[in-house]
Amino acid sequence: MSISFPSVVTPSFQMLPVRSPELPEFARQRVERFHNERVATSWNGRHILRGAKPGANALMLQSNDYLAITRHPEIVAAQREALACAGNGAMMSGLFLQHDDDPLHVVERELALALGSEETILCQSGYVANIGLVQCLAGERTPVYIDMLAHASLWEGIKAAGAQSVPVFHNDPEYLERQILRHGPGLILVDSIYSTNGSICPLAEFATIAQRHGCIFIVDESHSLGTHGVHGEGLVASLGLNDRVHFVTASLAKAYCARAGLISCSRRFKPYFAFESMPAIFSSTLLPPELAGIDASHRVIQREGWRRARLQHVTRRVREALLELGYPVREGTEQIIALEVGTEAAVMKVRDAFEAENIFGAIFCAPATAKNRALLRLTLHAGLDDDAVNRLIGACTRLRDKIDLADWSASRRERRTVNKPQAALEVA
Structure with missing residues (x-):
């Protein structure tokens, strides 16, 4: 059973809105810096967390409900x-x-x-x-x-x-x-x-x-x-x-x-x-x-231990597929999958590409991550059936050559890690 809420709440008593007082300069500068430097410049005037609105058949990979029990x-x-x-x-x-x-x-x-x-x-x-x-x-x-x-x-x-x-x-x-x-x-x-x-x-x-x-x-x-x-x-x-x-x-x-x-x-x-x-x-x-x-x-x-078993199965299958496709996800092993793109503008483009495939993850950026290590987080859960897993892997397959994988900050870091032992040998 779904719960519906009115789109507009009409209180029994209303007061006329009053304009808020202006903030002192030291505080106003901080607010304006957010709007000017982040929203207008880094995000090109569009709030970073405002992506497409999910449809009825969207694959939602944003929630931390790992065991799919929120409606139990x-x-x-x-x-x-x-x-x-x-x-x-x-x-x-x-x-x-x-x-x-x-x-x-x-x-x-x-x-x-x-x-x-x-x-x-x-x-x-x-x-x-x-x-x-x-x-x-x-x-x-x-x-x-x-x-x-x-x-x-x-x-x-x-x-x-x-x-x-x-x-x-x-x-x-x-x-x-x-x-x-x-x-x-x-x-x-x-x-x-x-x-x-x-x-x-x-x-x-x-x-x-x-x-x-x-x-x-x-x-x-x-x-x-x-x-x-x-x-x-x-x-x-x-x-x-x-x-x-x-x-x-x-x-x-x-x-x-x-x-x-x-x-x-x-x-x-x-x-x-x-x-x-x-x-x-x-x-x-x-x-x-x-x-x-x-x-x-x-x-x-x-x-209901089967929920943990299902989560582990889904996690293994998705991570193995992403590694085969060349996604830089080796740093993690569990149900949280980080697609670390880099800049905030770049991760917004990757998010939009996934949402065009009806796959909805969550953008993490500063202060949740270091600067220029913004990522799209895909959170797996026990409620994903085989069809949903196949949809996700299929979308990742189609997008692989469209989202500049090689330029991601995680890809560059992975290449440095792989090449480091050889570089050390050459120096020696």
Whole structure:
């Protein structure tokens, strides 16, 4: 059943619109810079995210609903029942919910058991979870070692803490260790699967380094929780690293299809976080329908393992086909496929070409990526049948010679990587 909303909302009482006051010059310049330098110049006057409108038969590869459960009847029914019974619940900070039988803590304990952790904390989003966690662990002089492709929320957590950020080359354990020897013990922040290119972090190697040098190891599992592991427990638990990873965080707005965030932690840390994390203290708690949805999604994810198997099958087939076609996607292995084109103007042309084939991905550009490393992200999911997979591969085949593959920034980087050993031999 689809839900329709009126195109125009007519309030019962209307006020005449009033012109907003002019911004002071220091702020106005920033706004005008966006419109003049990005919209008018880089995007040729067209907003970069405004592509074609998808039709009825469009292949949508934008959503993070990896397991295709956003409309699962069991989840929808649980949310509907919770809303009918409890409404929108308590409009206050979760800090005040101190009884063990509160639905929030019941769901937290269930998730902790599934992840193999002592406790979990549910937050309003993965962004809130990461900012609050880093903010309440790091001080001004604490070095925070962060992978250069780590999620923006982890970088923002460093800013919130006023700590020292030490960027680490992507998935490079040796470089990480050299930086720790230089700056001393601190926090290590990584994603288990990176959201821009679908690459996997060498978690065991990073955990060994963290343990050897007395560092706190934090892993964001937003893109592996639910999709990886026998029961969807994520990579940390499935690799047996729970006793070497201090904290697992995740946005549940991916495989769990819930607007919430999660932190796994020790029992002793949980009450500390509630009183030290500014986002946790000053945000209202999750609503009953949200908690019911998380609980129902968790049961579906654990029970319906065929969804993970299907996602893995689709991912293998599409990635193998793209590699055969010459697309530069070797940096990743998982369900997130990055077509890294380069400039924003260039990625808009590639996006338009795919949309002409009725394939809709999502453009990622600065600040989500580095400058001139804009990409079209194709997000695979378990709901793709064989016909849909064939449509995608067919479109990629037809477009290969039309979208200047050789000029993409990822293609140039791949050529440098392939030629590097030979160049080194010639120098020697």
